[in-house]
Amino acid sequence: MEPSRLPAFLLGRVVKAAIVILAIVVCNFFLIHAAPGDPASIIAGQSGAADARFLAQLRAQFGLDQPLYVQLWLYLKGVLTLDLGFSHRQQMSVAALLWDRLPATLLLTGAAFVFALVIGVSMGALAARRVGTWSDSLITVLALAFYATPLFWVGLMLVLLFSVTLEWLPSFGMASVGVEMSGLAAVLDVGEHLILPGLTLGLFYVAVYARLTRATMLEVADQDFVKTARAKGVPEGRILRRHILRNALLPVITFAGIQAGQLIGGSILVETVFAWPGIGRLAFEALLARDYQVLMGVFFLTSVMVVLFNLITDLLYAIVDPRVEVSR
Amino acid sequence: MTRLLTVENLTVGLPRGADRPNAVENLSLHLDAGEILCVVGESGSGKSITANTVMGLLPKGLPVKSGRITVEGESLLDLSAEELRERRGARMAMVFQEPMTALNPLMRVGDQIAEALAVHGKGGEAKARVPELLEAVNLPDPAAIARMHPFRLSGGQRQRVMIAMALALEPALLIADEPTTALDVTTQMQILHLIREIQQRKGMGVMFITHDFGVVAEIADRVAVMQHGRVVEEGSAAEILNAPKHPYTRALIAAVPHGAASDRPPIRPAPVLEMKGVTKTYQRGGWFGARAVVKAVHDADFVLNKGETLGLVGESGSGKSTLARCVVRLVEPEQGEILFHGADLRPLSRQGWLPYRRRIQMVFQDPYGSLNPRRSVGRAITEGPITHGVPPAEARARALELLRLVRLDESAMDRYPHEFSGGQRQRIGLARALAMQPELLIADEPVSALDVSVQAQVLDLLAEIRQRLGLTMLFITHDLRVAAQICDRIAVMQRGAIVEQGPTAEVFGAPRHPYTRALLDSIPGRGWTPPVLTESA
Numbered sequence: 001m002e003p004s005r006l007p008a009f010l011l012g013r014v015v016k017a018a019i020v021i022l023a024i025v026v027c028n029f030f031l032i033h034a035a036p037g038d039p040a041s042i043i044a045g046q047s048g049a050a051d052a053r054f055l056a057q058l059r060a061q062f063g064l065d066q067p068l069y070v071q072l073w074l075y076l077k078g079v080l081t082l083d084l085g086f087s088h089r090q091q092m093s094v095a096a097l098l099w100d101r102l103p104a105t106l107l108l109t110g111a112a113f114v115f116a117l118v119i120g121v122s123m124g125a126l127a128a129r130r131v132g133t134w135s136d137s138l139i140t141v142l143a144l145a146f147y148a149t150p151l152f153w154v155g156l157m158l159v160l161l162f163s164v165t166l167e168w169l170p171s172f173g174m175a176s177v178g179v180e181m182s183g184l185a186a187v188l189d190v191g192e193h194l195i196l197p198g199l200t201l202g203l204f205y206v207a208v209y210a211r212l213t214r215a216t217m218l219e220v221a222d223q224d225f226v227k228t229a230r231a232k233g234v235p236e237g238r239i240l241r242r243h244i245l246r247n248a249l250l251p252v253i254t255f256a257g258i259q260a261g262q263l264i265g266g267s268i269l270v271e272t273v274f275a276w277p278g279i280g281r282l283a284f285e286a287l288l289a290r291d292y293q294v295l296m297g298v299f300f301l302t303s304v305m306v307v308l309f310n311l312i313t314d315l316l317y318a319i320v321d322p323r324v325e326v327s328r
Numbered sequence: 329m330t331r332l333l334t335v336e337n338l339t340v341g342l343p344r345g346a347d348r349p350n351a352v353e354n355l356s357l358h359l360d361a362g363e364i365l366c367v368v369g370e371s372g373s374g375k376s377i378t379a380n381t382v383m384g385l386l387p388k389g390l391p392v393k394s395g396r397i398t399v400e401g402e403s404l405l406d407l408s409a410e411e412l413r414e415r416r417g418a419r420m421a422m423v424f425q426e427p428m429t430a431l432n433p434l435m436r437v438g439d440q441i442a443e444a445l446a447v448h449g450k451g452g453e454a455k456a457r458v459p460e461l462l463e464a465v466n467l468p469d470p471a472a473i474a475r476m477h478p479f480r481l482s483g484g485q486r487q488r489v490m491i492a493m494a495l496a497l498e499p500a501l502l503i504a505d506e507p508t509t510a511l512d513v514t515t516q517m518q519i520l521h522l523i524r525e526i527q528q529r530k531g532m533g534v535m536f537i538t539h540d541f542g543v544v545a546e547i548a549d550r551v552a553v554m555q556h557g558r559v560v561e562e563g564s565a566a567e568i569l570n571a572p573k574h575p576y577t578r579a580l581i582a583a584v585p586h587g588a589a590s591d592r593p594p595i596r597p598a599p600v601l602e603m604k605g606v607t608k609t610y611q612r613g614g615w616f617g618a619r620a621v622v623k624a625v626h627d628a629d630f631v632l633n634k635g636e637t638l639g640l641v642g643e644s645g646s647g648k649s650t651l652a653r654c655v656v657r658l659v660e661p662e663q664g665e666i667l668f669h670g671a672d673l674r675p676l677s678r679q680g681w682l683p684y685r686r687r688i689q690m691v692f693q694d695p696y697g698s699l700n701p702r703r704s705v706g707r708a709i710t711e712g713p714i715t716h717g718v719p720p721a722e723a724r725a726r727a728l729e730l731l732r733l734v735r736l737d738e739s740a741m742d743r744y745p746h747e748f749s750g751g752q753r754q755r756i757g758l759a760r761a762l763a764m765q766p767e768l769l770i771a772d773e774p775v776s777a778l779d780v781s782v783q784a785q786v787l788d789l790l791a792e793i794r795q796r797l798g799l800t801m802l803f804i805t806h807d808l809r810v811a812a813q814i815c816d817r818i819a820v821m822q823r824g825a826i827v828e829q830g831p832t833a834e835v836f837g838a839p840r841h842p843y844t845r846a847l848l849d850s851i852p853g854r855g856w857t858p859p860v861l862t863e864s865a
Contacts, residue, residue: 224429230385231424232444232493233417242443246434322477323433 013314017307024303025079028296029072035290038064042290043089062088075296084300085293087286094297098279102264102301104174105278109267111194112202117256119202120209125245127210128217139210146207155200155273162196169195172275197274201267205259212255216248223247250321257313265302332533333359333382333501338395340377340386351377351390352557361500364527364534366544366565368580369554370779375537378554379503382535383422384412399501418448421494425506427486431478437489438462438474444496461492465522483644484515491522498530505537512643512806517850520546539779541584542809545569545853553577570859583784584858585809599667600768600800601632606654606664606674608647624650625661627825632768637794637801639815639832641808641847647824648804652770655802656688657681668768686716689761693773695753699745705731705756706741709763716764723763730759734789751782755789762793769794770802775810787814808851812836820844 040058059065063074078085084094092100127139146154163171170176170193181189220226221244229243259266264279271280279298286294318324335357342351352374359365367375380386382397384404397404399420404412424430432440441461442454450457462470465488478486487507494502504523508516524547527534536547544551548565553574561574572578608625625647632638640648653659655666657673666673673684692698699708709730710723718726728738734755745753754774761769771790775783791814794801805811811818812832819829820843828841839845848854 224424224426225432227385228424228430228490228493229432229443231383231416231422232447232496233413233415234443234447235413238447242435243432247432321434323479 009318010315013311017311020307021300021303022076025076025296025300026072028299028303029075032292032295032299033068033071037290038292040064079300084297087291087294089289089291090294094293097282097294098297098301101277101279101282104276105264105267105271105280107190108194108197108271108276108278109201109262109264111198112205112267113256113259115198116202116205116209116259117252120206121213121249121252123206123210124213125217125240127214128221128244128248129240131214131218136214140214143207143210146203147211149203151200151204152269152273154203155196155270158196158200159273169193171196174277197267197270197276200273201270208255208259209252212252213248216251217244220244220247250317253313253317253320257309257316260312261306261309264305265298330361331358332361332363332400333357333535334396334398335378335382336396338378338381338397339393340374340381341391341393343389348556350393350557352381355395355554355557355559357552357559357562359501359533359535361533362527362531364524364536364547364549366548366551367535367537367554368539368541368544368551370539370580370781372556373554374557375554376505377557379422379505379535379537382501383416383420383503384409385416385422414448417444417494417499418497419499420501420503421497421499422503422505423487423490423494423507425509427483427490427510430490431486433478436475436477437481437486441474441489441493441496444493448497450497457496461496462489464495464526465489465492466518467492482515483511484519487511487515487519488522491519491526495526495530499532501533501535502527503535503537506539507536508543509538509540513808513850513852514643514846516543516852517546520852523547540852541569541581541780541858542851542853542856545856553580569856572859572861578861580780581858582861583781585784585787585807585813596633597631598634599631600634600669601655601802602665602667602670603628603630603651603655604665604667605629606651606661606666608650608654608659608661623824625654625824628819628821630819630826630829632800632802634800635798636817637803637815639811639818640802640804640821641806641811641818642821643806643847645823646821648821649772650824651821652690652772652802652804655768655770656685656690658690686712686764687766688768688770689764689766690770690772691754691757691761691774693776695750695757695777696745698757699753699760701745704742704744705748708745708756709741709760712760712764727759727763730762733762733793734759749782751778751786754778754786758786758789758793762797766799768800768802770804772804773806774803776805776807783810790814808836808847820847 038059040055040062044055044058056065063071066074075085082095084098086093087097090097123139123143127136130136159171162169174193175181175186175189176193226239226243229239234243265283267276267278268280268284270276271278272284275281279301283295283298285291286298314324335355338352338355339350340352342349355374355378357365357367357378367378369375377386377390381392382399382404386392392405395405399415402415404415407415431437435443438458441458442451445451445454445457458474459470462473467473467485467488473481473485473489478489481489490507502523507523508519511519520543523534523536526532536543538544544565551563551565551568552559553561553568553572553576555576561568561572561577568577569581572581606625606628607623610622610624628647628651630638640651642648650659654661655673661674664674668684668688673681676684699705703711706724706727709727710720713723713726714720724741727741731738731740736752736755736759740748740756745756748756754777758774774790775786778786787810790801793799803811803815815832817830818832818835819826820835820841821827822843828835828839828844835844836848839848
């Protein structure tokens with residue numbers, strides 16, 4: 001894409017993105033309010049004093065006695081000023097709560113993302129280069145196994161092997177409890193805690209990238225321009241890197257964009273299994289407590305991430321593939 | 329003259345289960361420096377395999393069983409893979425058929441040419457050489473072109489880039505595998521001239537693979553004719569073109585459309601189809617991007633009379649297919665009248681269109697893509713009539729009759745499209761269209777994807793059916809020789825408009841519009857009149 005067209009492209013996309021996010025916010029609002037039970041009833045139930053007057057008082061306090069459209073209007077107004085509401089349960093503003101949990105989740109999902117992309121593409125490229133040999137078969141079978149196994153099961157098995165049996169790696173939390181550490185030691189400690197959840201979260205995508213890379217590389221290898229490169233005497237290694245892999249990475253970028261969009265919302269299961277103090281577990285807890293505001297905050301953040309990474313993917317695509325502008 | 333390339337007794341095997349044991353059998357060829365050898369043959373004759381064997385680019389499944397290939401005295405089959413790679417691009421280079429896919433879409437064309445230099449240790453010269461090379465192939469503004477990605481260039485420009493790339497290291501041998509087949513006639517002529525000119529300037533030997541005898545007449549010094557993996561006849565261009573000896577060569581040359589317009593009985597004006605002011609524009613962009621408007625069809629009025637064949641000719645992108653598709657509403661024009669027996673089809677609803685669907689039928693260009701691979705031929709032919717209310721038994725009987733008419737065996741009914749050759753599939757497509765008993769047949773490049781001999785058969789069949797059934801036909805083609813042979817009248821299209829129309833003999837004999845003249849001048853081998861050959865002798 002020509003640089004001169006970038007501002008117009010960006011502006012158009014941002015406007016579209018804003019509309020999409022607004023629509024998602026409204027949908028989320030109705031979806032959550034359609035679910036049975038509300039925070040007042042849960043709090044009242046847990047406090048043990050569930051008489052109707054206390055319930056009504058709680059509802060009035062949370063603004064739940066207002067008509068639905070008023071609640072929606074108040075919420076939308078809040079979102080537009082980046083005020084995501086207040087969690088009565090946690091006694092904190094939702095924005096602060098999310099901000100608090102965000103780094104942990106980004107660390108986990110970011111690590112899983114990089115791990116999946118690097119290992120997956122390498123495995124796929126290797127398999128494509130050695131197509132039909134035992135290393136290709138091994139990679140294909142491994143990828144299929146990762147692809148087919150449920151996430152939580154992989155997590156539990158990893159815990160069983162590396163934490164319980166071998167006692168090599170910690171099985172829950174983000175840092176060792178009750179030990180004061182600083183500097184490098186702290187970083188290493190977090191890193192050690194990161195391995196199992198990161199692996200669990202990443203393995204599925206390793207499989208996806210490996211299969212995708214292998215398939216597209218084999219497809220690209222059959223194309224005419226690869227033969228042209230061969231006809232002008234380009235060595236095989238260079239053909240693989242400069243001609244085949246570069247073209248084969250286009251669909252991988254598309255998929256990486258999808259995975260990146262799920263960086264926030266996709267780790268609920270793994271965070272729960274490994275007690276990782278991130279957004280995913282926050283969402284899980286909020287759901288159990290019918291903590292509307294927090295849940296909607298998580299959804300809002302998730303949808304922003306998806307839309308944002310879609311935009312980044314498209315931009316990246318336009319940079320990598322000069323033809324994109326034409327078919328936009 | 330020095331002997332540049334010799335191929336001796338080359339045999340290249342085919343994988344098991346192929347229709348013959350060897351792709352190329354006991355083949356011998358030679359090429360001198362400064363000479364252009366045309367290797368002619370139909371698809372599957374082994375001409376591309378021969379070229380790829382010389383380059384060392386054979387796919388894995390095809391083993392060289394025996395033979396010897398020497399280039400500049402060096403035996404290629406004895407070289408290691410690395411030694412062969414060093415020769416490729418440097419001493420021998422190749423240009424391919426499909427310019428649209430032969431360049432890496434993600435690399436700037438200048439970088440792709442520079443890469444050829446770089447991998448042979450001359451990367452340092454690239455900066456100076458790349459613009460030089462682009463200029464040598466007559467590309468305007470070489471510096472700007474070098475920075476472009478392939479998608480910005482037209483087919484002809486890309487083919488020039490391919491040639492520039494092939495010439496980068498001044499190879500002694502250039503192999504061109506159907507380099508102009510995918511191009512428009514005027515572009516084809518330019519590329520042929522370019523290859524000829526560069527070959528003479530550099531004294532290269534060129535092995536030029538083609539299926540088109542017109543191209544042979546244009547460029548060849550010597551000709552080798554291939555059939556089923558063997559060279560059946562070899563000789564100077566004049567010998568082969570004007571006095572072919574082998575029956576296969578004679579058959580091929582006899583099948584070349586002669587391009588002469590025959591006298592035809594005058595057509596009584598009884599309009600079947602009338603196009604008035606039909607306009608179709610395509611838009612791109614919107615919202616925030618710049619809007620681009622392309623006028624695909626405008627100023628293209630014509631009248632098609634009963635029993636007449638009108639040829640729409642033009643180059644790719646001239647709007648001829650779009651115009652034809654407007655008639656059957658595969659494309660919806662935004663303006664104009666499409667009068668079929670006086671009734672305007674354009675404003676009709678989908679429902680209102682139904683009765684006309686049967687009366688106007690279409691035959692498509694691609695015999696591979698236009699038949700549903702999972703549907704038997706019988707079902708493909710009977711489906712249309714049955715949905716229009718013909719009892720299945722009657723539709724089936726009629727389908728059998730049609731298969732006989734297009735000279736296919738009745739057993740074809742229960743077979744599937746992949747069991748047929750391209751020419752046979754095109755006949756199935758024709759039978760499918762005729763099953764609806766249409767009054768108007770629209771044939772969109774129906775013979776372009778076929779070999780010459782098959783093309784001749786399908787054209788004969790079309791002419792015969794047209795006579796017998798009194799069909800009115802709109803015939804779209806880019807091949808002027810084909811148009812001359814089959815059409816009563818010709819309409820020449822350029823950039824969406826009809827620039828000239830008239831009786832075939834008139835348009836070809838005394839073209840008025842400069843574009844028509846340019847098209848006619850670009851017919852390859854226009855200086856060569858195929859000899860009239862009797863079947864025997």
